[in-house]
Amino acid sequence: MSAVRVQVSACAVSATVNHLRLRQNAVVSFRKKKPLTLRVVSMSSVPPSQPFEIAVKASVTTPNRLGDCPFCQRVLLTLEEKHLPYDPKLVDLTNKPEWFLKVNPDGKVPVIKFDEKWVPDSDVITQTLEEKYPSPPLVTPPERATAGSKIFSTFIGFLKSKDPNDGTEQALLSELSSFNDYIKENGPFINGSEISAADLSLGPKLYHLEIALGHYKKWTVPDSLTSLKSYMKNTKLEYFTKDAEDAFASA
Numbered sequence: 001m002s003a004v005r006v007q008v009s010a011c012a013v014s015a016t017v018n019h020l021r022l023r024q025n026a027v028v029s030f031r032k033k034k035p036l037t038l039r040v041v042s043m044s045s046v047p048p049s050q051p052f053e054i055a056v057k058a059s060v061t062t063p064n065r066l067g068d069c070p071f072c073q074r075v076l077l078t079l080e081e082k083h084l085p086y087d088p089k090l091v092d093l094t095n096k097p098e099w100f101l102k103v104n105p106d107g108k109v110p111v112i113k114f115d116e117k118w119v120p121d122s123d124v125i126t127q128t129l130e131e132k133y134p135s136p137p138l139v140t141p142p143e144r145a146t147a148g149s150k151i152f153s154t155f156i157g158f159l160k161s162k163d164p165n166d167g168t169e170q171a172l173l174s175e176l177s178s179f180n181d182y183i184k185e186n187g188p189f190i191n192g193s194e195i196s197a198a199d200l201s202l203g204p205k206l207y208h209l210e211i212a213l214g215h216y217k218k219w220t221v222p223d224s225l226t227s228l229k230s231y232m233k234n235t236k237l238e239y240f241t242k243d244a245e246d247a248f249a250s251a
Contacts, residue, residue: 047133051085053113055100058090066090068211070204071122072110077200078126082133126197140191140198147190148179148202155209159216169219176221176228184227188234203235 054075057067066072066088079086091100096107103118104111111120114132119125130138154175158168183190190198210232213219221229 047084051087052079053087053089054079055089055091055104055109055111055118057109058092060094064090067093068208069109070208073204074122074201075110075112075125075129077204078129078138078197081138081195081200082129082136084129084133122201126200130197138195138197138200140196144186144191144196145198147182147186147198148175151175151179151202151209152205155205155213158219159212173222176225179231180225180228183231187227187231189231199235203232206232207236 056072056076057069059065059067066076067090076086076088089100091097091109093107093109101107103113104120106120108120110122110125111118112125113119114128119128126138151172154168154172158172161168186192189195190202210221221232223229
């Protein structure tokens, strides 16, 4: 089957991709509309000759659309920010295909093909991409990398809680408030004015938080956390928005 080429503008977070529909054999590539300039780059910064094959979660409600997995979204955002072409393989996690289980017996996504070897785990994948393709750099300085790092775990605790008085809601609010103060002082992103790996990890998780808690608990991020709300808006991608909303609506 021939591949369909989809042209996507650069900088996926700061300039959102409008409802990108990912076909199972689509090849995503990038063309930056900038004047041609001569610059010296390391060989590791040169994009691969072939798109990366990457298995990601498929939407549970809409055919040929990306699903609501924040870990898959993190890797796709990293590829887009680094202007690297990729060939997404949408995997129905309720009916995993044989080829997928063969290359990744654990059956988890995302998993990407590096040098003929399939590699799982979004942490490993994004670190490898940074090492292989250091330009543009996305490394978050260690002293800033932990900002907001406890939000997702406290969100899961609150989401699973059945006791309104067990302190899980307050624990989440405390983490969100701390991050709000951090962004107010250091933002608009975790590393200041530049997007970094920490944002590409946290942004999808915050959106997942917003949709899940809104659906299951009728809970919203307080309007008083204005810096956090702005951050969430800045790191929200429209190309996975509809699928997350549909996934929870059908739950």
